[in-house]
Amino acid sequence: MDAHLRDxxxxxxxxxxxxxxxxxxxxxxxxxxxxxxxxxxLELEFHTPLFVRDRRTVALTPxxxxxxxxxRRLIEEWKQARRAVAEAASAQEAVLTVGFQTxxxxxxxxxxxxxxxxxxxxxxxxxxxxxxxxxxxGLANGDVDVAVAWLPVPDDGFSWKVITxxxxxxxxxAGHRLAALDVVPFAELADEPFIALPPEAxxxxxxxLADDHRDVPARVAAVAETADxxxxxxxxxxxxxxxxxxxxxxYRRDDLVYRPVSGLSPxxxxxxxxxxxxxxxxxxxxxxxxxxxxxxxxxx
Amino acid sequence: MDAHLRDxxxxxxxxxxxxxxxxxxxxxxxxxxxxxxxxxxLELEFHTPLFVRDRRTVALTPxxxxxxxxxRRLIEEWKQARRAVAEAASAQEAVLTVGFQTxxxxxxxxxxxxxxxxxxxxxxxxxxxxxxxxxxxGLANGDVDVAVAWLPVPDDGFSWKVITxxxxxxxxxAGHRLAALDVVPFAELADEPFIALPPEAxxxxxxxLADDHRDVPARVAAVAETADxxxxxxxxxxxxxxxxxxxxxxYRRDDLVYRPVSGLSPxxxxxxxxxxxxxxxxxxxxxxxxxxxxxxxxxx
DNA sequence: TGTTGTCATAACCTTCGGCTATGGACGCCC
DNA sequence: GGGCGTCCATAGCCGAAGGTTATGACAACA
Numbered sequence: 001m002d003a004h005l006r007d008x009x010x011x012x013x014x015x016x017x018x019x020x021x022x023x024x025x026x027x028x029x030x031x032x033x034x035x036x037x038x039x040x041x042l043e044l045e046f047h048t049p050l051f052v053r054d055r056r057t058v059a060l061t062p063x064x065x066x067x068x069x070x071x072r073r074l075i076e077e078w079k080q081a082r083r084a085v086a087e088a089a090s091a092q093e094a095v096l097t098v099g100f101q102t103x104x105x106x107x108x109x110x111x112x113x114x115x116x117x118x119x120x121x122x123x124x125x126x127x128x129x130x131x132x133x134x135x136x137x138g139l140a141n142g143d144v145d146v147a148v149a150w151l152p153v154p155d156d157g158f159s160w161k162v163i164t165x166x167x168x169x170x171x172x173x174a175g176h177r178l179a180a181l182d183v184v185p186f187a188e189l190a191d192e193p194f195i196a197l198p199p200e201a202x203x204x205x206x207x208x209l210a211d212d213h214r215d216v217p218a219r220v221a222a223v224a225e226t227a228d229x230x231x232x233x234x235x236x237x238x239x240x241x242x243x244x245x246x247x248x249x250x251y252r253r254d255d256l257v258y259r260p261v262s263g264l265s266p267x268x269x270x271x272x273x274x275x276x277x278x279x280x281x282x283x284x285x286x287x288x289x290x291x292x293x294x295x296x297x298x299x300x
Numbered sequence: 301m302d303a304h305l306r307d308x309x310x311x312x313x314x315x316x317x318x319x320x321x322x323x324x325x326x327x328x329x330x331x332x333x334x335x336x337x338x339x340x341x342l343e344l345e346f347h348t349p350l351f352v353r354d355r356r357t358v359a360l361t362p363x364x365x366x367x368x369x370x371x372r373r374l375i376e377e378w379k380q381a382r383r384a385v386a387e388a389a390s391a392q393e394a395v396l397t398v399g400f401q402t403x404x405x406x407x408x409x410x411x412x413x414x415x416x417x418x419x420x421x422x423x424x425x426x427x428x429x430x431x432x433x434x435x436x437x438g439l440a441n442g443d444v445d446v447a448v449a450w451l452p453v454p455d456d457g458f459s460w461k462v463i464t465x466x467x468x469x470x471x472x473x474a475g476h477r478l479a480a481l482d483v484v485p486f487a488e489l490a491d492e493p494f495i496a497l498p499p500e501a502x503x504x505x506x507x508x509l510a511d512d513h514r515d516v517p518a519r520v521a522a523v524a525e526t527a528d529x530x531x532x533x534x535x536x537x538x539x540x541x542x543x544x545x546x547x548x549x550x551y552r553r554d555d556l557v558y559r560p561v562s563g564l565s566p567x568x569x570x571x572x573x574x575x576x577x578x579x580x581x582x583x584x585x586x587x588x589x590x591x592x593x594x595x596x597x598x599x600x
Numbered sequence: 601t602g603t604t605g606t607c608a609t610a611a612c613c614t615t616c617g618g619c620t621a622t623g624g625a626c627g628c629c630c
Numbered sequence: 631g632g633g634c635g636t637c638c639a640t641a642g643c644c645g646a647a648g649g650t651t652a653t654g655a656c657a658a659c660a
Contacts, residue, residue, distance in 0.1 A: 001441060002305035002378060006648095009302065021606060034649055036607065041647090046382070047397075047428075047443070048389035053607065055657055066388035070381030074374060078302060081370030082346070088366035089348035097347075128347075141301060143347065306617095321637060334618050336639065341616090353638065355626055 005078050008071040010038050015068050018058045029200050082142035094123050096281045099130045099137035099144030102227055105250040111292035119284050132225050133200035139274055146285050151268040152203045160272035163293050166245040168264045171234050171256050179257045186263040193221035193239035195230050208242050305378050308371040310338050315368050318358045329500050382442035394423050396581045399430045399437035399444030402527055405550040411592035419584050432525050433500035446585050451568040452503045460572035463593050466545040468564045471534050471556050479557045486563035493521035493539035495530050508542050
């Protein structure tokens with residue numbers, strides 16, 4: 001009788017890609033049979049085909065074309081609903097939810113908390129760790145009000161200010177041949193197997209694989225969903241991974257060594273929000289982040 | 301990440317009833333724990349409560365109030381999407397889908413098919429049996445374009461024309477004490493256990509229980525979802541059931557007897573469509589239904 | 601003609617969504 | 631004031647839904 005909104009996302013993806021294989025792999029990150037099955041379910045529910053598959057091509061039927069705009073509207077409306085709820089909740093509870101993917105550290109949290117307490121007394125901060133599959137750190141689906149995230153953040157609908165710029169280092173297992181070097185040239189590293197972010201992270205995954213400093217794509221030894229998974233994989237010799245200089249300090253481990261990498265552009269940590277979200281708390285939080293790093297730079 | 305539209309229906313029901321028990325039993329026809337669980341899931345997904353339950357009352361939180369209009373819009377948009385797809389499909393395939401719950405019979409189908417073939421050549425009819433839980437015979441959710449249904453049909457958004465008016469009869473197990481009578485006064489029947497339509501059928505269920513001819517509610521011995529279920533239940537002695545005179549003929553069985561019931565208003569078979577659905581095929585079908593019965597009345 | 605790319609099918613496993621049964625808190629009523 | 635009914639929550643269970651990998655059929659193409 002009524003459908004899952006996920007199925008409508010699936011439908012829109014196939015309608016736009018006009019290919020089950022590509023929609024499944026490149027956009028939805030599920031297997032192609034799963035996608036075929038779900039679309040078939042949808043077609044059964046409507047008692048009419050939405051696509052014609054003639055062995056080599058996929059095309060919308062009139063029924064599919066009729067559904068497409070409605071499906072887009074439903075997805076958009078749902079996105080708005082999520083945001084409306086999140087904003088109402090945070091207004092009510094006087095809480096600003098801050099998304100992050102890896103430990104923030106760098107003295108940022110106490111400093112920002114203090115600054116916020118001064119500028120906006122009575123408003124609390126809540127930090128929520130979000131999935132590595134979401135490069136917007138929870139902004140996109142309304143899970144968080146503001147995020148502290150490594151660039152790149154998708155630029156459609158999001159704004160940010162860089163908090164700090166740090167060189168990229170590499171995490172190596174303790175006995176690795178390159179651990180002998182004080183500084184590792186990226187050229188030495190390029191052919192190593194890497195531990196990668198999930199493909200859903202898209203540009204962010206590419207950044208930490210240093211894709212734009214390569215001719216051939218990186219060898220991905222494994223995908224990790226958390227920091228611990230990543231470092232366990234590195235410690236076990238599965239591969240190596242790039243990380244920000246500051247994070248090498250935070251995630252210190254006995255079985256790993258961290259080395260600066262030369263020949264790479266630096267990484268940038270930013271505070272990000274949804275473009276057009278002009279709530280005072282959001283603005284003030286972003287300012288506080290920048291204030292704090294300015295102060296840190298000044299004093300440190 | 302994204303929700304089932306069903307969960308939004310559940311949410312709206314609770315928000316409007318402000319009671320889990322009532323929303324579950326009276327509107328959604330699921331158990332109260334199932335509803336509680338789903339709402340809780342929704343709240344977990346939003347990371348915020350949507351209702352405050354203080355032991356005796358249920359109220360919306362600000363987050364819940366923010367969600368409510370979006371949820372209503374999503375449900376409405378989905379309904380439109382279903383209809384758009386159904387209309388596109390039937391236009392494309394040149395098929396008009398006719399919903400029905402019990403065998404139509406009465407010579408209607410061949411007569412209407414012939415008339416439609418004359419008035420609208422090239423357009424085919426497809427008959428689809430729909431669930432007894434839906435008193436609109438599939439009109440509401442867009443499953444069908446036009447329905448042949450017993451009144452009452454909900455009057456919010458639906459229009460109909462009566463095709464035929466028939467006395468109500470009763471189906472009794474062969475050896476039943478009332479089978480001895482040629483005509484059964486409803487007063488004799490009122491205290492018998494009845495086989496009922498599902499509660500979701502609402503007014504239609506009430507009609508076939510003859511609720512408006514009773515002082516106390518009918519004793520419901522069982523709920524049946526299909527005609528066969530119904531007559532099996534009657535044959536097994538579980539209870540009795542009312543049906544239209546014409547259906548007594550269609551569903552003739554050796555282990556059942558059918559008797560006219562006195563003291564009841566007659567039943568009405570109607571052709572129904574969505575108000576405002578002004579497609580030619582819909583209009584012509586409705587006219588054809590009436591033409592055919594006029595002719596039948598004239599000749600029979 | 602073998603290879604590649606695409607969608608469908610099959611077998612399997614986990615999670616979800618429903619049910620019944622039960623429990624605890626509160627208002628009500630004798 | 632002690633049962634009683636009402637309401638929401640919890641627990642345990644079960645079938646269906648939704649995902650996975652492995653495999654198959656067929657067209658396009660080198």
